[in-house]
Amino acid sequence: MSHDHDDDNFNDSPNEHFQQVLERGTRTALTRRNLIRGGVGLAALSSLPFLAACGGGSGGVDPAPGPGVPADKALGFAAIDKSLLDDVILPAGYTYRVVHATGDRLVSSIPAYSNLGTEADEWTMRVGDHHDGMDLFYVNAGGNYSATETNRALLVMNHESSADAHFFHANGQTSGGVSGKKFSQFDSWDLGVRPELEVLKEINHHGVSVAEVGKNGAGQWEYKLDSIYNRRVTGQSPMRIAGPVAHLADIHAFMVTAHDTTGATSRGTLNNCGHGKTPWGTYLACEENWAAYFFMPAGSVDVDAKTKASRQRYGVMRAPNAAGTAGSQGWSNTATAAVDNRFSRWDVAAPGATAAQDFRNEPNTFGFIVEIDPVTSGTPAKRVALGRFAHEAAVCGLPVVGQPLAFYMGCDSRNEYVYKFVSTAVWSASDVGGGIAAGNKYLDEGTLYVAKFNDNGSGEWLELNIANPLIAGYAAYTFANQADVLVNARHAADAIGGTKMDRPEWGAVNPANGEIYFTMTNSNAASRPVAGTNAVNPRSYADNDGRLQTGNPNGHIVRFKETGSASNATTFTWDIFLFGAEEDASDDINLSGLSAKNDFSSPDGLWFSKATGICWIQTDDGAYTDQSNCMLLAAIPGAVGDGGAITVNNSIGAAVGTQGTFIGAALGDAKLRRFMVSPKGAEVTGITESADGRAIFVNIQHPGENTPALGAGPFAFQSQWPGNSPSAPHGPLGRPRSATIVITRTDGGVIGL
Numbered sequence: 001m002s003h004d005h006d007d008d009n010f011n012d013s014p015n016e017h018f019q020q021v022l023e024r025g026t027r028t029a030l031t032r033r034n035l036i037r038g039g040v041g042l043a044a045l046s047s048l049p050f051l052a053a054c055g056g057g058s059g060g061v062d063p064a065p066g067p068g069v070p071a072d073k074a075l076g077f078a079a080i081d082k083s084l085l086d087d088v089i090l091p092a093g094y095t096y097r098v099v100h101a102t103g104d105r106l107v108s109s110i111p112a113y114s115n116l117g118t119e120a121d122e123w124t125m126r127v128g129d130h131h132d133g134m135d136l137f138y139v140n141a142g143g144n145y146s147a148t149e150t151n152r153a154l155l156v157m158n159h160e161s162s163a164d165a166h167f168f169h170a171n172g173q174t175s176g177g178v179s180g181k182k183f184s185q186f187d188s189w190d191l192g193v194r195p196e197l198e199v200l201k202e203i204n205h206h207g208v209s210v211a212e213v214g215k216n217g218a219g220q221w222e223y224k225l226d227s228i229y230n231r232r233v234t235g236q237s238p239m240r241i242a243g244p245v246a247h248l249a250d251i252h253a254f255m256v257t258a259h260d261t262t263g264a265t266s267r268g269t270l271n272n273c274g275h276g277k278t279p280w281g282t283y284l285a286c287e288e289n290w291a292a293y294f295f296m297p298a299g300s301v302d303v304d305a306k307t308k309a310s311r312q313r314y315g316v317m318r319a320p321n322a323a324g325t326a327g328s329q330g331w332s333n334t335a336t337a338a339v340d341n342r343f344s345r346w347d348v349a350a351p352g353a354t355a356a357q358d359f360r361n362e363p364n365t366f367g368f369i370v371e372i373d374p375v376t377s378g379t380p381a382k383r384v385a386l387g388r389f390a391h392e393a394a395v396c397g398l399p400v401v402g403q404p405l406a407f408y409m410g411c412d413s414r415n416e417y418v419y420k421f422v423s424t425a426v427w428s429a430s431d432v433g434g435g436i437a438a439g440n441k442y443l444d445e446g447t448l449y450v451a452k453f454n455d456n457g458s459g460e461w462l463e464l465n466i467a468n469p470l471i472a473g474y475a476a477y478t479f480a481n482q483a484d485v486l487v488n489a490r491h492a493a494d495a496i497g498g499t500k501m502d503r504p505e506w507g508a509v510n511p512a513n514g515e516i517y518f519t520m521t522n523s524n525a526a527s528r529p530v531a532g533t534n535a536v537n538p539r540s541y542a543d544n545d546g547r548l549q550t551g552n553p554n555g556h557i558v559r560f561k562e563t564g565s566a567s568n569a570t571t572f573t574w575d576i577f578l579f580g581a582e583e584d585a586s587d588d589i590n591l592s593g594l595s596a597k598n599d600f601s602s603p604d605g606l607w608f609s610k611a612t613g614i615c616w617i618q619t620d621d622g623a624y625t626d627q628s629n630c631m632l633l634a635a636i637p638g639a640v641g642d643g644g645a646i647t648v649n650n651s652i653g654a655a656v657g658t659q660g661t662f663i664g665a666a667l668g669d670a671k672l673r674r675f676m677v678s679p680k681g682a683e684v685t686g687i688t689e690s691a692d693g694r695a696i697f698v699n700i701q702h703p704g705e706n707t708p709a710l711g712a713g714p715f716a717f718q719s720q721w722p723g724n725s726p727s728a729p730h731g732p733l734g735r736p737r738s739a740t741i742v743i744t745r746t747d748g749g750v751i752g753l
Contacts, residue, residue, distance in 0.1 A: 011313075011415040013476065013494035073613065073636050076753045079597035079673035082628030086719050087726060088700065089677040093746050098722050098730035099155070099213060099697065100223045101739035102129040106211060106230040115723070115732040117170040121197060123204035124232050127211065128159030129168075131699035131738045133275030133393070133506075133605075134686045135283060136213075137374045139229070145281030145375055145433045149691035154229050154374045155213045156283045157686060157699065157740065158272030164702050165202045165329070167735045172710035174198055175330060194330045199343060202329060203235040206270050208285050210374050221695055221742040233285075233372060233380060235268035236342060241365070243384035243486065244445050250483030251384050254364045258341060261356040266365035266382065267345070274393030274506045274605075275686075276369070276407065280431045280438035283372045285380075286391035288412055290366035291315040293346060295328035300349035303360050309477050313490050314389075315413075316348065316363045364487060369394050369409070371443060373435040381436055383443040386421045387464070387489035393606075395507040397567050398514040399427045405442055406567035408516050410504030411490065414527040417498040418451040418507075418518055419489070420461055422568045448486065449570075450498035453536035457662050459560060459572040464492040471495045502528060502537045502552050506606040510559075512613055515640055517559045517577060519603040521620065524551035530655040533648075536574065538661035540650045541589050543582070546626040550652050553623035554580035554589075554601040559664070561640040575640050575662040578603070578617075578672070582624060588649040591663060598672040600624070600633055605685045611693025613637070614752045616675075618698075620683040629677050630684045632698060634752050636671035638664055675752070676743070679721035681705040681736070693750040696743050704736030 077091040088096050103113035104127045134157030140146040166172035174195050212227035241264055243251040252263030259267060269287055276284035291314045302308040332347035345359045352358035367388040372380045392412040399405055405423040424445040431438040449461035466472055466482045474495035479485055485492045502523035509516055528551045530540040536558060542550045560574035581590035583599035605618030615635040642665040650657050678684045678700050686699030704719030723733035745751060
């Protein structure tokens with residue numbers, strides 16, 4: 001797989017991995033891990049005094065049951081085998097069709113997509129690329145959001161990176177005057193002038209698409225051309241910078257540019273990956289790998305030490321750097337200088353006397369949760385109160401009238417953190433349909449936390465507040481105020497001692513009991529050596545066949561339960577729901593006992609069906625793709641604590657060690673099955689459903705990602721899906737395209753059961 005920016009590790013903070021957390025003087029010397037290593041049984045563990053603590057104390061385990069464990073179910077389809085075919089593979093009795101794909105027009109006034117790269121910059125009227133997180137929004141007769149099913153629906157989705165932007169241009173991307181050179185924003189490339197049209201197309205295919213969907217006369221789901229709701233939010237769309245009233249002036253000071261010298265607005269949203277849906281009916285787009293689009297010419301000097309420290313922590317690249325590599329698409333280097341600085345804003349050098357005269361602060365305007373109201377064309381809001389990092393998801397806990405709302409978020413890079421935002425306002429069902437105004441109420445005022453996972457199965461939410469001496473006195477970065485804490489949340493999380501995780505990606509909330517799940521997609525030996533494991537990231541091993549990767553290449557899924565099931569709890573309990581692994585791996589790697597019918601690697605997307613309670617798991621894998629393309633699995637979830645304590649024996653070369661952890665009950669083939677396999681080179685990501693559970697929408701991202709450079713001849717395609725699909729072809733044959741598919745049962749039944 002091509003290099004992914006979220007594979008990088010920009011966290012060199014000294015935060016411990018809790019290898020010794022229970023050996024501090026404030027802890028008992030009789031640790032749970034020591035007992036596990038010594039072979040003490042679970043019955044003895046349950047009698048330990050420090051495990052019997054409960055309530056809202058500091059890190060005690062809460063034994064109280066949650067709202068209820070889901071009814072025991074079994075999956076109702078036959079698991080499919082792994083596949084290397086260039087098509088979507090489904091169980092018998094299921095079928096799919098493409099709803100829309102990259103470049104499909106939203107209005108009839110422009111031509112159908114040629115798939116030859118010959119279009120002008122029409123991406124403000126075409127479906128974007130790299131389909132990712134998405135959700136379905138029903139619209140009532142009055143044209144407003146409906147929390148219940150109606151006969152009108154909007155499919156809203158993110159569009160992630162431009163790593164395959166060469167497919168948008170007739171002869172591939174042009175770099176340094178040379179056409180046909182494939183490069184991504186993460187690769188080294190020959191710096192040079194880029195054509196204006198190429199750059200505009202690449203900027204504008206990012207963002208979010210809103211498209212009305214419904215059933216045609218044959219009962220098939222399709223998108224509706226020329227709907228009044230069809231729209232795009234792109235890398236150039238106006239945005240409002242929103243945040244806590246008491247800190248808003250300080251927040252705006254970080255956003256000052258030549259575009260808006262007040263810092264109250266910005267332009268565009270980029271690299272939108274995971275998403276969220278609010279209880280009041282708006283869409284949350286998450287800005288993930290935004291940092292690598294910026295360019296700093298050779299010979300430029302950093303503005304000041306703080307700016308340099310901030311950029312380094314977020315991976316904002318100088319190009320070329322000391323190693324001669326570049327981290328930019330070259331958007332700042334075109335032959336023409338637009339009057340609105342649409343190109344020069346990607347150059348973050350500081351030639352002006354002040355920030356109001358250049359774009360040194362442009363990176364500060366990205367890395368947020370962006371709230372969009374699907375049923376209006378209003379200005380989206382960047383919600384600074386939820387922190388700035390590589391946002392992967394923003395999932396809301398189960399709303400309870402009269403209680404605050406909690407939004408859970410992952411920062412998708414190796415050794416990054418899990419966060420929680422708790423609203424100051426308490427939930428009122430009267431705000432359903434309230435749009436951006438409701439977002440102002442719930443998302444601008446609240447408390448931001450980072451998660452600390454303790455080795456004894458407990459956890460703590462650590463508040464990111466300038467009043468905390470650990471943050472106020474942090475040596476690696478000097479915080480000026482609370483706005484600085486929010487804008488540089490990664491530094492604040494370092495300062496206060498959050499737990500470094502193995503690439504926290506999508507989150508999901510189990511609707512049956514309110515427990516929160518997060519995928520830890522993977523890590524490598526540099527980020528997760530044998531000596532650097534901890535209970536919540538317990539594996540460090542060598543994959544000795546296929547891709548030959550080391551560390552935690554197959555990933556795992558963590559779940560946790562808030563103390564008292566309260567959204568504003570400051571403690572929680574956790575375990576590991578599933579470990580990814582190859583089915584023939586040793587027992588110390590294949591800890592969840594996966595078989596050939598359900599083995600998987602690198603869990604990424606995660607989503608619960610409200611209709612069936614199924615937990616759907618999507619993969620974005622490079623470790624097991626010698627055996628299978630990426631996939632979608634269905635799982636019947638249990639509850640935190642339904643398994644027990646185990647010891648993991650880790651080994652990479654001469655490095656060996658043991659690590660205690662807590663694992664959920666084994667699911668087996670009955671409760672965990674492979675449901676779908678994607679075309680070649682694709683990632684499976686983004687999933688939602690119709691209200692009746694009889695249709696699920698799934699995104700297929702970047703098929704043919706490993707297509708080599710164009711060079712002097714035609715593309716040597718790794719994939720040509722969906723045009724080549726034998727079961728559901730869509731659009732012109734030729735270049736591969738990301739697409740949304742809808743899956744239904746041939747008998748019209750509910751999906752999965």
